[in-house]
Amino acid sequence: MGNWQRQFGSQLRVVDLLQEGTTKLQDGGIAEPRLNVEWLLSNLLRKRRAELYIDELEKPTNSEVVTKFRALIERRLQQEPLQYLTGETEFMSLPFKVTPAVLIPRLDTEILVEHTLQAIPPEKAIKILDIGTGCGNIAISLAHYRPQVEIVAVDVAPEAIRLAKENAKINKVEKQIRFLVADVLGEDFVAQFDSKFDFVVSNPPYISEKEFSTLPIEVRQFEPAIALQGGDDGLTFHRRIAMVTSELLTSGGQLFLEVGYNQSQMVQRILKKSGFYSIRTFRDLAGIERVVTGVVS
Numbered sequence: 446m447g448n449w450q451r452q453f454g455s456q457l458r459v460v461d462l463l464q465e466g467t468t469k470l471q472d473g474g475i476a477e478p479r480l481n482v483e484w485l486l487s488n489l490l491r492k493r494r495a496e497l498y499i500d501e502l503e504k505p506t507n508s509e510v511v512t513k514f515r516a517l518i519e520r521r522l523q524q525e526p527l528q529y530l531t532g533e534t535e536f537m538s539l540p541f542k543v544t545p546a547v548l549i550p551r552l553d554t555e556i557l558v559e560h561t562l563q564a565i566p567p568e569k570a571i572k573i574l575d576i577g578t579g580c581g582n583i584a585i586s587l588a589h590y591r592p593q594v595e596i597v598a599v600d601v602a603p604e605a606i607r608l609a610k611e612n613a614k615i616n617k618v619e620k621q622i623r624f625l626v627a628d629v630l631g632e633d634f635v636a637q638f639d640s641k642f643d644f645v646v647s648n649p650p651y652i653s654e655k656e657f658s659t660l661p662i663e664v665r666q667f668e669p670a671i672a673l674q675g676g677d678d679g680l681t682f683h684r685r686i687a688m689v690t691s692e693l694l695t696s697g698g699q700l701f702l703e704v705g706y707n708q709s710q711m712v713q714r715i716l717k718k719s720g721f722y723s724i725r726t727f728r729d730l731a732g733i734e735r736v737v738t739g740v741v742s
């Protein structure tokens with residue numbers, strides 16, 4: 446065998462892996478098989494997805510890449526979410542690292558962030574509390590798009606806080622955010638803060654017990670239950686957050702909560718009972734009331 450052949454002869458090219466992976470995922474019933482494979486390959490080869498098609502397709506791959514690629518395809522066939530396989534995602538056009546310790550940021554949550562951004566007065570330095578920050582996506586986006594705000598971001602999961610800190614550095618907003626491990630259900634939650642906030646924002650766990658078993662395997666089996674389960678009726682956290690934030694907000698301060706598809710009415714009622722006024726809702730792209738907001742007196 447000549448040198449060239451020894452190096453490349455029997456080797457698979459990028460295009461071969463692209464085809465092999467796409468066929469396997471398609472046969473395994475994974476939606477958007479080709480797109481999935483493009484993301485996996487571009488992540489593995491450290492190329493942008495479009496670059497794969499510019500000058501990578503005919504290039505030979507080495508056996509290490511092939512082995513890694515096939516292992517990833519097997520994991521994807523088991524319905525492990527793509528973002529856990531690549532370790533990254535995008536939210537509000539910013540890059541975020543994700544691990545199985547955190548929920549993968551959802552497009553719906555951009556609605557929560559966009560309405561919060563709109564409510565922030567330009568130039569005014571305000572303080573925001575983000576409860577259940579996960580990978581930090583909400584806090585980091587608010588800090589990036591409003592450089593004058595100061596944020597405290599909390600989560601009960603230490604691994605989420607570790608990752609969120611890393612994401613803040615990646616997005617160069619670490620000076621604007623203080624990250625804390627804290628349990629919003631704990632009795633001493635309010636006592637941990639030495640001053641009040643102008644805004645509180647949260648996408649808390651809100652899946653009810655009954656609904657949890659109906660979630661797709663991708664979510665139920667792979668994403669952290671602690672990020673999803675909102676107790677019996679799914680509203681444990683909304684009730685608790687409404688209660689604690691009426692104490693944590695300055696007078697005239699505003700709370701922004703993400704809610705499940707059928708929870709808007711009940712969350713509006715919870716806010717009313719906790720003394721909030723100017724209660725409003727915002728719809729997501731599917732027309733579902735996704736955000737409930739209210740002001741404290």
Ligand code: SAM
Pocket residue numbers: 547548549550551554576577578579580581582583599600601602605627628629630631648649650651671672673
């Ligand atoms: N903010 C991220 C987002 O919007 O994509 C993650 C939201 S995820 C639905 C809810 C987050 O709340 C998880 O990161 C979870 O670890 C955190 N959490 C669960 N129980 C909590 C508690 N008792 N106190 C504080 N955070 C909690």
Ligand code: GLN
Pocket residue numbers: 551648649650651652660664672673674703
């Ligand atoms: N939106 C998530 C889902 O569809 C739930 C997130 C949450 O509980 N806040 O599974």
